[in-house]
Amino acid sequence: MNMKPGVYMKEKKIKLIETGMKLFAEKGYHMTSVEAIAEGAGVSKGAFYLHFQSKKDFIVTAFRHYHQEITARVESVQKQNLAPRDSFAKQIEVVTKYIYRYKDFLMMHLYQNISIGENTDVFMKQMNAENFHWLRQNLNRIYGDKMAPYYPDMIIQLEGLISGYFKWIIIDDIHIERNQLGPYIVRRMDDIVSGLLEREETPLVTPDDIPEPYREEVPVSTILTAMKDKIDTLGLTPEKVRELEDVIGIMFTETGKDHPQKPVIQGLLVHFQRIPEFEQECQEMARLLHIQLLD
Incomplete structure (x- = not known):
């Protein structure tokens, strides 16, 4: 064949x-x-x-490739019919498996002082914002609005828990069962929530203190950039890749206007609705732009 x-x-x-x-x-x-x-x-x-194009282009592409891979795995878990706690624990599990699989890449990222350009700095900021929204989304699904005033503090502590274990895995080569870390961290968050409510703690970081990029929803331009990056990972023909990249370019132009034409965007999104891997991006675009996806 x-x-x-x-x-x-x-x-x-x-x-x-x-x-x-x-x-x-x-x-x-x-x-x-x-x-x-x-x-x-x-x-x-x-x-x-x-x-x-160059070694710098190579490393930038590598960053994007691994980010897309891990995002796809997390999204796959989110689509499963799991209870919120089980879903979050499973998401952490797939990230943990990925950490073990690509320790070489992550070790390099931690230790190498690499200047790879302004575009990558923007990409890293987008990754941080996406991580914030990922944690915020999962916390809200588990604990609801009653904990909303504490979410900034909880996210800071949650990031510390997760990154701390991942650092020990990457740098110190400790072994943790892949399917145990997620449930363990979710239980620790339960303990934090219980302590916050029992002591009626005053939040250290309020929602008003959240930096602007984290406070906002992921912008349309970020979703379009992610879609453009994903095109190259799907094994499409060169002709199809060029077609979809052209469509992305038109959508960048249209959505950047003060008054974008919604029918134009609806028609352009059809090109991606036919590809299952873009289902979530199409739905998010429709939600942000307040449009209905065409059948």
């Missing part, structure tokens, strides 16, 4: 990313050459430049 060109290109690109991340972890970002990455992945240097 012949492999579709898009699938072949995707596999080569992922192979290069995974090879590069391992080499960065072993030798350091600055000591790893493009030639070494290409050789390790079993391709020519020229083939490397078919996928990446």
Whole structure:
């Protein structure tokens, strides 16, 4: 059976990313050459430049690739018919499994001083905002509006719990059962909630103290950027990739207007509604723009 060109290109690109991340972890970002990455992945240097413009472009793409991978796994759990506590615990479990699988990449990220440009700084800020909204969404599903005044404090403590365990996993190589960390952290949040209510604590950080990027919903431009990044991960034909990227470009222009034409956006989103992997993005776009998705 012949492999579709898009699938072949995707596999080569992922192979290069995974090879590069391992080499960065072993030798350091600055000591790893493009030639070494290409050789390790079993391709020519020229083939490397078919996928990446430079080593900086490579590392930026790697960041986005791993972020998309882990986001897709979390979204898959969210779509399951699980109770809120079980769902959150399962989401933490899939992230934990991912941490163990890609420790090389994460080790490199922690230890390497890499200047990779302003665009990546923006991307990192978007990731932080998305993480805040992810935690806020799960806390709200579990505890409801009664804990809303405490959510900033709870998110800060929750981030500390999760990142603390992940740091020990990555740096100190401790072993934690993948399916135990999620339920354990959810139980600790129950303890925090119980203590806050029992002592009638005054929040240290109020909702009004939340930085502006975290206070707002994820903007349409961020969703469109994520959709554009996801296109390259689906193994589509080059023609289909170009078509969808053109559609994204038009949507960027239209949604950036003071008064975007909703029928135009509805028609453009149809291109993505036909692809199951974009179901959640289409629904979120429709919600933010107050439009109905076309059948």
